[in-house]
Amino acid sequence: DARVTQTPRDKVTEMGQEVTMRCQPILGHNTVFWYRQTMMQGLELLAYFRNRAPLDDSGMPKDRFSAEMPDATLATLKIQPSEPRDSAVYFCASGFSGTDTQYFGPGTRLTVL
Amino acid sequence: AQTVTQSQPEMSVQEAETVTLSCTYDTSESDYYLFWYKQPPSRQMILVIRQEAYKQQNATENRFSVNFQKAAKSFSLKISDSQLGDAAMYFCAYRTLYTGANSKLTFGKGITLSVRP
Numbered sequence: 267d268a269r270v271t272q273t274p275r276d277k278v279t280e281m282g283q284e285v286t287m288r289c290q291p292i293l294g295h296n297t298v299f300w301y302r303q304t305m306m307q308g309l310e311l312l313a314y315f316r317n318r319a320p321l322d323d324s325g326m327p328k329d330r331f332s333a334e335m336p337d338a339t340l341a342t343l344k345i346q347p348s349e350p351r352d353s354a355v356y357f358c359a360s361g362f363s364g365t366d367t368q369y370f371g372p373g374t375r376l377t378v379l
Numbered sequence: 380a381q382t383v384t385q386s387q388p389e390m391s392v393q394e395a396e397t398v399t400l401s402c403t404y405d406t407s408e409s410d411y412y413l414f415w416y417k418q419p420p421s422r423q424m425i426l427v428i429r430q431e432a433y434k435q436q437n438a439t440e441n442r443f444s445v446n447f448q449k450a451a452k453s454f455s456l457k458i459s460d461s462q463l464g465d466a467a468m469y470f471c472a473y474r475t476l477y478t479g480a481n482s483k484l485t486f487g488k489g490i491t492l493s494v495r496p
Contacts, residue, residue: 299483309486357424366412366474368484370424
């Protein structure tokens with residue numbers, strides 16, 4: 267049963283600390299999406315990769331957020347320094363370009379104190 | 380830019396009854412995909428059903444079906460024989476037909492469905 271995995275599941279940190287979230291897409295998928303879910307904004311796209319290349323990161327605050335795919339089995343989202351307004355659930359989703367369906371991981375709930 | 384609107388924040392249904400969740404969207408494209416995702420308290424986003432805009436036939440998945448009205452830009456989800464496990468937040472989402480930089484999902488704000496035993 268292929269699934270997208272994300273670590274950590276929950277993260278509590280203090281303002282100013284660096285946070286790294288990891289995602290393992292489904293084997294064979296070549297697209298990876300990072301979404302953020304908050305009560306106020308709902309679900310919004312932060313970044314999108316295809317074949318490990320970033321195609322769209324316009325939703326990401328560039329000064330503190332960065333997203334990478336070091337290899338086809340790992341995507342990372344980093345926040346440095348973190349702020350209380352970054353508190354949210356961060357989802358990773360993967361898919362295969364040419365198809366329409368994205369499969370979501372369980373999310374990382376980030377709390378910045 | 381595309382937008383998705385779910386105007387009802389909450390709904391409630393009696394177990395074994397039928398409930399319909401509403402969704403409208405706005406787009407200038409003629410071909411696209413529409414989805415309903417379910418998010419239970421576990422937080423996992425689960426795909427419930429998908430619809431290709433170029434198909435006139437409404438999609439059906441067991442107890443879940445959609446009423447897709449392309450001209451009205453309406454995409455409602457009907458849940459028949461509601462079960463306690465259907466209690467969750469439901470999101471309507473839009474995706475362009477074309478791959479590329481615009482392949483993201485655009486989500487509505489979601490609707491919280493509760494099921495009364």
